[in-house]
Amino acid sequence: MRASPAARNRLSRAQLFTIVIVAVVLAATGAVAYVLTRPEAPLRILSIDISPDPAVPGTAIVVDVHAEGGSALSPLSVELHYASFFAGGGGGGGTMEDRGGGHFTSDLPALENHTEVWLFAYAYTRSQGPVFSSHLVFPVGTILRGGASGLAFTNVTQVPERPGPLDTVKVTARVDSAATITEVRSAFAWLHMSFGSFGATSFSSGGGEGPVQEASPGVYTTAFPGMGGAPGGGGFEHGTVWFYRLTAADDTGNVAGTDILSFTVA
Amino acid sequence: MPVLTEGDESREREYRWRLEWGPILAIAAAFILGSVIQVAGLAAFSPTPYLVGSILQAIVAWAVLFWIVVYMLVELQLWRKTRSPGHELQFAGSLLVVMAPVILWIPFLIGGWQGMFSFSPTRIVAALLFMVSLFAGIGIALVGHYHPRLRASTVDVYRNVVVREGERIAELTDGYSTRVYTLRYSPIPEGGARSLADSWAWALRRAGLLLDHRVDDRGITVYPITDTGVGTFRLWTTFVHLYWLWRRPERLTWIRIAWDGSVLVHISPYDYARIRQPVAYHLLCAGVADAVVTSLLAFRPGEVEASAASLLRPPAGQWVRPVALPRTSHRWAAHAATLAALLLVTAGLASAVLAGLASTGRQGFAITGVTYPANPAPGQPVDVYMTLAGADDFYTSVVSTYAMSIAYFNESRGWRSDVRRIDATTYGVRLGAFADGTEVTFTLTAEVMGFGGPTSQTTVTSGPYVVRVGQVRVGGPSGLAIRDVQIGRTPSGNLTFSVDINSTAAIDLAQVYAGPYGPEPNNLTLSGNRWLAEVPYPPTPVQGEYSVVARDVTWNTATTGLRPLEATP
Numbered sequence: 013m014r015a016s017p018a019a020r021n022r023l024s025r026a027q028l029f030t031i032v033i034v035a036v037v038l039a040a041t042g043a044v045a046y047v048l049t050r051p052e053a054p055l056r057i058l059s060i061d062i063s064p065d066p067a068v069p070g071t072a073i074v075v076d077v078h079a080e081g082g083s084a085l086s087p088l089s090v091e092l093h094y095a096s097f098f099a100g101g102g103g104g105g106g107t108m109e110d111r112g113g114g115h116f117t118s119d120l121p122a123l124e125n126h127t128e129v130w131l132f133a134y135a136y137t138r139s140q141g142p143v144f145s146s147h148l149v150f151p152v153g154t155i156l157r158g159g160a161s162g163l164a165f166t167n168v169t170q171v172p173e174r175p176g177p178l179d180t181v182k183v184t185a186r187v188d189s190a191a192t193i194t195e196v197r198s199a200f201a202w203l204h205m206s207f208g209s210f211g212a213t214s215f216s217s218g219g220g221e222g223p224v225q226e227a228s229p230g231v232y233t234t235a236f237p238g239m240g241g242a243p244g245g246g247g248f249e250h251g252t253v254w255f256y257r258l259t260a261a262d263d264t265g266n267v268a269g270t271d272i273l274s275f276t277v278a
Numbered sequence: 279m280p281v282l283t284e285g286d287e288s289r290e291r292e293y294r295w296r297l298e299w300g301p302i303l304a305i306a307a308a309f310i311l312g313s314v315i316q317v318a319g320l321a322a323f324s325p326t327p328y329l330v331g332s333i334l335q336a337i338v339a340w341a342v343l344f345w346i347v348v349y350m351l352v353e354l355q356l357w358r359k360t361r362s363p364g365h366e367l368q369f370a371g372s373l374l375v376v377m378a379p380v381i382l383w384i385p386f387l388i389g390g391w392q393g394m395f396s397f398s399p400t401r402i403v404a405a406l407l408f409m410v411s412l413f414a415g416i417g418i419a420l421v422g423h424y425h426p427r428l429r430a431s432t433v434d435v436y437r438n439v440v441v442r443e444g445e446r447i448a449e450l451t452d453g454y455s456t457r458v459y460t461l462r463y464s465p466i467p468e469g470g471a472r473s474l475a476d477s478w479a480w481a482l483r484r485a486g487l488l489l490d491h492r493v494d495d496r497g498i499t500v501y502p503i504t505d506t507g508v509g510t511f512r513l514w515t516t517f518v519h520l521y522w523l524w525r526r527p528e529r530l531t532w533i534r535i536a537w538d539g540s541v542l543v544h545i546s547p548y549d550y551a552r553i554r555q556p557v558a559y560h561l562l563c564a565g566v567a568d569a570v571v572t573s574l575l576a577f578r579p580g581e582v583e584a585s586a587a588s589l590l591r592p593p594a595g596q597w598v599r600p601v602a603l604p605r606t607s608h609r610w611a612a613h614a615a616t617l618a619a620l621l622l623v624t625a626g627l628a629s630a631v632l633a634g635l636a637s638t639g640r641q642g643f644a645i646t647g648v649t650y651p652a653n654p655a656p657g658q659p660v661d662v663y664m665t666l667a668g669a670d671d672f673y674t675s676v677v678s679t680y681a682m683s684i685a686y687f688n689e690s691r692g693w694r695s696d697v698r699r700i701d702a703t704t705y706g707v708r709l710g711a712f713a714d715g716t717e718v719t720f721t722l723t724a725e726v727m728g729f730g731g732p733t734s735q736t737t738v739t740s741g742p743y744v745v746r747v748g749q750v751r752v753g754g755p756s757g758l759a760i761r762d763v764q765i766g767r768t769p770s771g772n773l774t775f776s777v778d779i780n781s782t783a784a785i786d787l788a789q790v791y792a793g794p795y796g797p798e799p800n801n802l803t804l805s806g807n808r809w810l811a812e813v814p815y816p817p818t819p820v821q822g823e824y825s826v827v828a829r830d831v832t833w834n835t836a837t838t839g840l841r842p843l844e845a846t847p
Contacts, residue, residue: 033420037417177698177706178659178707179708206702247698248698248699248700249699249700
């Protein structure tokens with residue numbers, strides 16, 4: 013009895029099939045192991061720009077952030093936060109659109125003349141972040157700064173300087189002007205991020221703005237967090253990063269603003 | 279002597295395409311179609327296609343799982359009947375494939391999302407065993423299915439002796455009948471030959487060619503292996519076959535060889551229908567009987583191959599095809615695979631159950647570990663910390679956390695404070711700094727939502743807790759006591775309090791803390807020998823708590839503590 017060529021072929025096909033299956037499983041396992049264990053590139057924000065620059069009243073502002081880092085399994089995400097002052101008002105932000113090549117963009121609504129904008133971005137992945145961009149403060153059209161009234165913040169203090177989770181941060185600012193001060197306002201943003209198993213990212217953030225009360229002549233105070241706090245008690249968790257800024261205007265149209273101030277909850 | 283022709287090979291290719299590759303490609307096509315629709319929905323930001331694609335994928339996935347479960351039951355039955363290592367391997371493999379997702383789901387079913395995604399050692403072991411079980415199961419089942427010696431593939435099961443004999447009869451007409459067909463051969467000798475027949479049937483069962491056999495004083499009945507339809511998703515056929523295997527074997531194809539030489543043949547309608555050409559029933563029965571009797575007569579212990587050849591014979595041709603049957607080593611390997619599968623399943627289920635039981639999601643939400651200074655110095659901040667057990671960063675949403683407090687004796691107010699989140703499970707609140715002699719009672723509340731959305735929202739409360747700032751005198755010699763608190767309602771809904779407060783000293787302070795939005799201070803006034811107050815309240819059912827507090831001129835103090843607010847109309 014002699015085996016036919018066809019029978020021999022059938023045996024070979026079965027063996028070949030087994031080898032292919034084993035090879036595919038091994039290759040897939042290796043590929044998955046490589047992808048899972050490959051170190052993630054460090055996170056960096058290389059630049060943040062607006063277009064048009066300078067901003068034009070009535071024209072939408074495109075914010076472009078150039079960032080790098082992350083991996084296929086832990087992709088880079090970039091969020092934008094902005095606030096506007098004086099003629100304009102309000103603020104917002106959200107996830108920036110990935111345009112490829114590490115560029116992320118968002119459109120700000122068209123703002124009217126004499127508005128000042130404060131914006132910044134932050135990047136994160138499933139295991140890194142947040143990394144903050146530099147803060148941009150720019151006018152839309154023209155704003156009057158350094159006018160004859162001499163409006164200026166002469167002293168801004170924050171107590172405590174390194175707050176704990178149960179502290180209330182009190183900010184006191186002295187505002188001087190030869191004219192009548194019409195408003196002093198504050199704008200703030202906070203962010204907390206934590207990383208869990210299987211790439212889960214917990215992310216909480218908040219922001220807002222409002223008038224600052226005059227505690228005594230020329231002295232204005234505000235507190236963080238304000239009444240109500242954030243849902244679920246967020247906002248002052250260990251490691252939460254806060255940014256805030258105070259602005260003032262007087263009846264001559266002169267405006268002034270503080271630098272971007274910051275603290276991290278100990 | 280079995281031979282193989284080009285026509286036989288092409289027929290086998292056709293069978294393999296129709297019975298194996300066709301169904302696999304159909305499933306893959308449905309799954310890919312679902313993915314394409316899903317991706318198209320995502321790309322177009324359109325939820326409807328995404329939903330349709332997801333539903334299609336889910337239906338295919340559940341249908342495949344259901345099919346594998348049925349497949350496992352069929353292979354278990356075939357293994358129990360035949361003891362063939364091919365079917366044993368397919369049963370072991372499909373058992374692993376079926377149990378793999380169960381290992382994955384058990385931690386979720388027992389411990390919720392935290393059990394599913396925690397990094398506990400038992401969860402890691404369960405996840406590892408899930409992966410190993412899945413891939414090992416697929417591999418073991420494929421070996422059992424395709425190994426050329428095991429004869430347990432869909433094609434082998436489909437193409438039993440009936441189909442093969444049918445394929446040999448090219449020019450006959452279609453003439454199926456349910457009647458039993460009878461043939462007569464020479465009588466089979468008494469004694470050893472009959473026990474040899476039993477051995478023959480057992481050998482061919484283990485080879486995967488016979489499904490069952492029965493020996494009695496008058497003859498032997500054998501049931502050829504038969505296709506159950508599970509491979510081609512003919513589930514009705516499958517269930518019918520499982521029922522017949524279990525309760526009605528006489529409806530299957532069977533051949534009874536009596537010792538007197540007569541042979542009875544019954545061919546099941548399913549086997550007959552699988553012959554894809556017209557065939558006269560009496561000639562088919564004759565061919566089947568001839569093949570089975572030839573197999574019996576060719577049987578020699580230790581030489582099963584020659585006996586099996588007549589059941590596998592293809593149409594006449596020129597090439598002799600060797601019959602490869604399972605060896606003892608294959609049987610041991612199949613037993614080892616089954617044992618390994620059972621160990622994997624047992625270990626996987628055990629680790630999955632342990633992971634589920636150890637999940638933080640199982641204990642539910644609770645406020646635990648409340649710490650606070652019970653007797654702080656005047657002016658010292660009262661910081662309260664608590665743990666929100668059962669909550670975490672990722673699978674629970676804390677809607678709100680707050681403290682309800684009342685301060686009395688040396689201060690007089692009730693207020694609500696937001697409790698701040700300090701880390702994933704720790705929360706805290708600074709109630710404030712209080713004057714000497716003040717007593718503060720507070721409760722802590724958390725409203726938590728699980729992964730199930732608003733329907734899973736739970737409110738948990740802890741307390742009351744009492745803080746005495748500096749010196750608060752309790753149980754002094756004046757014997758100050760609060761008794762017999764009576765609560766009523768006016769027609770407008772307001773609450774009325776009537777309290778008996780006794781002391782040998784004059785009463786300096788008497789208040790009740792109650793209100794529709796939390797306890798607020800209300801002074802009690804003496805009327806006769808009782809202290810009375812009317813607390814504004816809307817005409818709605820009362821809820822919440824109250825507390826009556828009193829102090830006399832010796833600065834002795836007493837309270838009822840926080841009590842549930844229940845009013846008698």
